[in-house]
Amino acid sequence: MSAAHQEFATKWGLVIDIDKCTGCGACMVACQTENNIAPEKDASNKLRTLTWMNVYELKNGKEFPQAEVAFLPRPCMQCGNPSCVPVCPVVATDKNEDGGIVSQIYPRCIGCRYCMAACPYHSRYFGWFDPVWPEGMEKTITPFTSTRPRGVVEKCHFCHHRWNQAKDAARIAGTDPNNLPDGAYTPACVEVCPTGAMAFGDLKNPKHKVYELSRSKYAFRLLERLNTDPQVYYMTKRDWVRRQGDNYLPNEKA
Amino acid sequence: MEERQSNKAGGVGGVVLLFLVGFVGALVVGWWVFPQVLFSQKTQPIRFSHKVHAEQGLDCESCHTFAKTGQFLGLPSTASCAECHPDETGGTTDDEKEIDKFVTQYAKPGIEVPWLVYQYQPDNVFFSHAAHTGFECTTCHPDVANMDSPPPYHENRLSGYSKQTMKMWECERCHASMGTSNACYVCHK
Amino acid sequence: MGLDRRAFIGLVAGGAVGTLFTPIPWKLADDAAIWTQNWPWIPRVPRGEVTFATTASKLCPSGTGLKVALAGGKPIMAYGNPEHPLSQGGVSPIGASEVYMLYSPSRVRTPMRKTGGKFEPITWEQAQTELMAKCKAAGNKVACISGDVGGTAGEALSAFLAKVGSAAMYAMPGEAGPAAAGFKLMGGQGRVGFDIDNADCVLILGADIFEGSGVSVRNRKAFCASHPLGKEQSAKFAYAGPVRNHTGAVCDAWIPVASAHLGAFALGIAWHLLKAGATSDAADMADFKKLVESGYSPDKVSKLTGVDPEVLAGIAKNLAAAKAPLVIPGSEMGQGMGPGSFIAGMSLNLLMGRLNKPGGAVALPELPAVFPGAETPSEILARDIVGYLKNVGEDKTAAPEVLFVYAANPAYGLPEAAAMAKALEKVPFKVSFASFMDETAAMCDLILPNSLTLERYDDVATPYGSAFCSLTLVKPLIAPIFDTKTTADFILDTAKKMNLALGHDSLEKALKEKAAVLAKSDGFVAKDVMPWQVMAGKDKPAYDPAGLWKDLQAGLAWVKVGQVAQTGLSFAAKVLAALKPAQAELSLAGMAPQRAGTPATGLPAQCLTAIPDTDLKDGASIVRLNAATAKKYGLSQGSSLTLSGAGGACPAKAHISENVMTGVVAVPMGFGHTAFDAFSKGKGDNFLKIMTASVEDGTGVTVWAGSEVKIA
């Protein structure tokens, strides 16, 4: 497959500490407004919402009072070996840029949804209807991400526009756009998170926080054994949470 | 049977002739009529003379500036035009009348001029001017500095884009020749 | 020569072949595809320069400073202001809604008067004339219910009421009310705050400090600071409450305790602390000790609350061993707690000597008022609005002639909705200053829409729970989109026209005056040094008092680290002695995450996707109970049930969650709106209406947290 384990000089990565997530949803809301997702009147049908960033509730399966709860924010994993990219018939999605963010080009997408079937993380969403903003609210559309018509697939792109903005700022300031300092480029979800549960940076750059964090013994990735090689890392000190990061046979250890 | 015979008699030649008529007709329609139908022509709200301004010694960057964030600000705002043209000239030349039109219709009421931009990229494109500062403006833009009147603006009635919007293959060709990445997200948003 | 069939076919064939050699089919196919990226009914993205401006959120009770992105000068999105101490870049879903809510379909677009049961638009002049006439006729029988008593705008309203001779200024219920009332009963002076930043062992009694309680964004930032990514945590958190809610989810321990038993639970811990030798110089120390030793022994508390005696001892041990322990009392749903529970919780801080210490509870001074005659927020907050309205409804208290409703939605946001509505209906002339068409506005005779946060001058002054005094300026970033006015400006103008001049022409001038007054006091502008650092011993930074207004306009917060020294502070042992923990077979616990908005905002449009289908599904509220409770009532996952309490009944669906203690039904708050717009209406039910407002023994204040409920 074209995208199998491609390596880039920069590898943007997100580290999410599940133990610090309260599940408030600020990241979801920030993501939606930043990326021009129209509000939905009936959003309780979660099978039809557009939630590039989605917070899952995890339970340890035990009874009260041994029960525990955790919240897991799920953006696009920007897999190193994405299952969605090789299946796209029209190259509307690709992993071909330095940084390793899996692109999704709305005007190229024909809406076949094969990528959605391929992605085990449910990170990809389809515009079932045209987006409708309440009258006037379309004035709050941002210039950051283009609006999408119905009938195309969309997903989290680590607020890629912010990388472009950071590079432009570096260019005008005369610094190296290809060697951004830690924090120069941060997705909206990371920026607004009140508990600071998320960190973002170049996984390959030792000067970036995520370099150490992703190498922590508490770090893991979702469904690692499927060889998708995600660029999103999770952290937890709780064994039961870690065990829910992948499938294990009863006799296996997480 | 008779009908068929008659067809056969003058037929083959006639059919070929009409085939040619249809063929040429289609070519005329396709190459001459079709473009006129497809594109509408619009003129700028103000006959802005780049030439006059260039002759004053202004270069492109004087009005088409960058923000500190690196964002290219494109066309100047009415306010910045009004810095030099705050009041009516009261003159009678065409140029002066045009200035007065700007002052009365836009500068005084504080309305942005609805300029028609020849090369706006689609919403789904992130074009970084900051990354292209090494090029002459005229590498991509028409050399308006020598034009006294802005050229007419052609809008594709179907797609809604300006005729002069740079197509993707043009971007890709230059990127390829420069050894710059043609990855999707280099330009798309 | 006629065109015969064959010739025609030839012509058509020629045309068809010819067309293939023209751009028509190819260009059309391409342009048609391009047309699909540009569908005229899909909004375009704006062009224009992206800039940022600052202000603070008025819709969000946590008082966060905002950084607002603008494109071509128009606001497009709200982030947290990284330079603001109450935000540090963090923002709640409500704070983030400040921009798009400008265009909420439920915004009241012009002043409106109700005639014959229907609203008709009127001009501001007409509205003012009518209002003045009504106020003149009412004399001092004017009351006000406000959802924002801390700020200068609240001050203006309070001053207006004082001017007409009324003391009927009431605040909407929250955590601040019982705290103010409780602290008063303890003989305390000032407003209580909690220095989570400098605490190393925090026991949270009910309060949802990371969601609906107090300065929740600041609280979460404090949690963030003590839990640095990838490093060991420097503070321990334990949460005691009926539900492991968002706060409980990240705490090191959850101790299941019913809302009604949190006071007893606190005193159970006090028992251990006393036993370990803790003491205080409070006047009623002996009474308190006697009370705790006799009534709150581990087995008694364990029997009442169900908490294992060892757990109780463990918590006490942890608190005693900590360098900077802190206890934060509150309600799991941010309202309905009684002052008695607050006192019980605070008694632990007193016992441990944690008052006015870094990492402890602090008594903050009130900010100076700029409107003479205005009451202090604490005075207003200590009043019992539910008790008052209940009395009005039952004709025990005379109804006011004119009622102002400001930044509040009492018809929705108070317990026993039916009784509250009855009380409101007794008021002959009700004026709403709502920005949105909420349930109360819909009942009012006059709606005078307040401009929204981004359209007006206002301020955020020391929100409840904050460990330091602060003032943040709210300034307009966009001209009012609709025909709205800043309520305070309107009140000031009206007062002037009624010859009741309040001292300032506009809120902006009053705010400038306030800045000038604050500049003389002992504060500073938080920028490089944050107030909690000063509290921990860092030097207070120098600042230029003359530049305060400019700093405030730049979005920075004026802060003050100062504690009110306490004289005569007691445990209020008499009050505690009278406390009788209620025993309910089944009780309600509210879950009030910020994504469900506030009573005054309704459900913010973009938050609906963030509301899980375990709160709301297919228009029905989902309530949570654990398997043991469900079994007792014959319920299972997804089964329908009806919850009934004092004021009525609410239908709901059951969701089995083991994070709810046995004997408790956890209900999502913020739903069941009957006003607002399609984003709020027809979604679930408002469980406040079945919460029973009862009187707390010892304090006489109305409480409804953990009220009893029945499953039908």
Add this chain to the structure above:
Amino acid sequence: MSFIEAEKNWYPEGVTRCGLGKFLGWLTILAAVLAFGVVAALFIFIFGIGVTGMDNYFGFGLWITFDLAVIALGAGAFFTGLLRYIIRIDELKDIINLAVIIGFICYSGAMLILTMDIGQPVRAWFGYWHPNVHSMLTEVIFCITCYLTVLIIEVVPLVFEQKQLNKIPLLHHIAHNFHVVMPLFAGLGAFLSTFHQGSLGGMYGVLFARPYAFREGFFIWPWTFFLFVLSAIASGPCMTVLVCALMEKMTGRQLTTYRVKSLMTKIGGTMLLIYGVFKYLDTWAWITDILPRAGLTFDQMFYGLIYGKWLMFLELVVCIVIPVIFLLVPALRRRPAFMYWACILNCLGIIINRYVFTVQTIAFPVMPFDSWMTYAPNWAEWATTCMILAYGGIVMSLAYRYLPLFPQEVRLNK
């Protein structure tokens, strides 16, 4: 000459057909179904695919299942063509025309469904202009369109052999010359068809992050590639026979000999046996290798009634073992009830196979904290699917009435 009489001149030589009124009545019923489907299609084109029952979890649903199923069941066309023209099993000339028409209906119907199924139909041509050569779907798009073209070329002589049309010399010559080159197209069709039947299977087998569907394979093709080819050629001939039998039942006329049908089903049964062997091996490898590697167990692949193991039992045992026995034991095959039931089971098995690969694959929650979701097609999907069935019915009815599909019909009905 009245219209009714004139219409009779269009029948194939020497056959009788039902009255025009009856025929039009039948067409009206089909047209009504078709019209309802068109309304649903308009809804879909105007408002978007949101009007269907699909959702974020089920981006593939009834439509894709239907497409895969009809393409498999339409495989009779290429496989019979291969046997008739390349392998030269001459007897099959008596049913090849029917197989070709069924193939044409199935493929054109699938294409129609696909135009609705993609979110941006106006961009459908991107599949050819901007192809991703790594995508199995690209292979499908190219092969299906090419093969549909081949099918059209195969259908053209059939249409031109219509009694009245054949009187036109040009059409007569075209039909004749096409027949001469038919082996070439049959070969081409077989090649293309094999590839897209395979790539349809490959589409699922390559989903390496979907343990229910993922398979190892040979070179770039996962095992599902080959299994889909085999299952298609096992079911295609049987489907042809079933359609033939249905037509005989409806018209009351014998259209082919039982011998031809029996031969077809014997071929189908043989292929089903081969398929069955490999399918069992594949399933074994899946259970013992692929699933444990993903940390999953066989039991975890099933859920509740709708995704229960019974479906797998039905597919692998009832719909493979039983039809293989019925079709390969001559004594059983000779009895129509056994033969037809075996054909039905055979086809049903393939439909179930396509269904589980489409729906159960994406219903299985790969993330441990996720849960099983269920999917039910709604009216819009059913209506449009029925529209295609009605379209097939109309084409088949017209073809039967006017085209010389069955060389044996005259003789058998004397």
